[in-house]
Amino acid sequence: MTLTVRVIAPDRTVWDENADEVILPSTTGQVGILTGHAPLLTALDTGVLRVRSKNKWTPIALMGGFAEVEANEVTILVNGAERGDTINLEVARTAYTKAQADLEVAETGDSKKAKIKATKAIKRARARLQAAGGVIE
Secondary structure, three states: OOEEEEEEOOOOEEEEEEEOEEEEEEOOEEEEEOOOOOOEEEEEEEEEEEEEEOOEEEEEEEEEEEEEEEOOEEEEEEOOEEEHHHOOHHHHHHHHHHHHHHHHHHHHOOOHHHHHHHHHHHHHHHHHHHHOOOOOO
8 A cells, every 4th residue: 555645836746656655844843654644734844855655765855835644645735845856966055055154144133034034045955955965064
C-alpha cells in the first residue's frame, strides 16, 4: 500500500506521484507520514519536505503552506516549492551566504520590518540549500 502525494504551488504541481513515506516540515516540528496515518491537517513551515518513493528520497524546498492527510492521500498546498534536483547548489549556497550577511546587518539595526524580512529570506535560502544537497555549517 502506498501514499498518494500531491505538492501544489500556485503556479504548478511540483509532485503528483505515489510514495512510501513523507516527512513534512510542520510549524511544530518534523512529521513523518506512512500508510494508514490518522487524518491530519497541519500548517507547514518554510523547510524541506522529503518524499521516499522506490527507496529513493526526493527533497522539495517548501515555502510554507498546509498539508492534509486522509485515507492514504497527502495533499500539500504551498506558497512556493522547488524540487531539490532542479536547484543549482552553488547558486543556493551563494544565496544562503548573502541571506546570512543581510540578517546580520538587519539585527544591528532598529527596523523590526527589516529583521522579519531577513529572517524569512534566510529560512527560504536554507530550505533551498538543504533541498539541493548542501550542508548548513
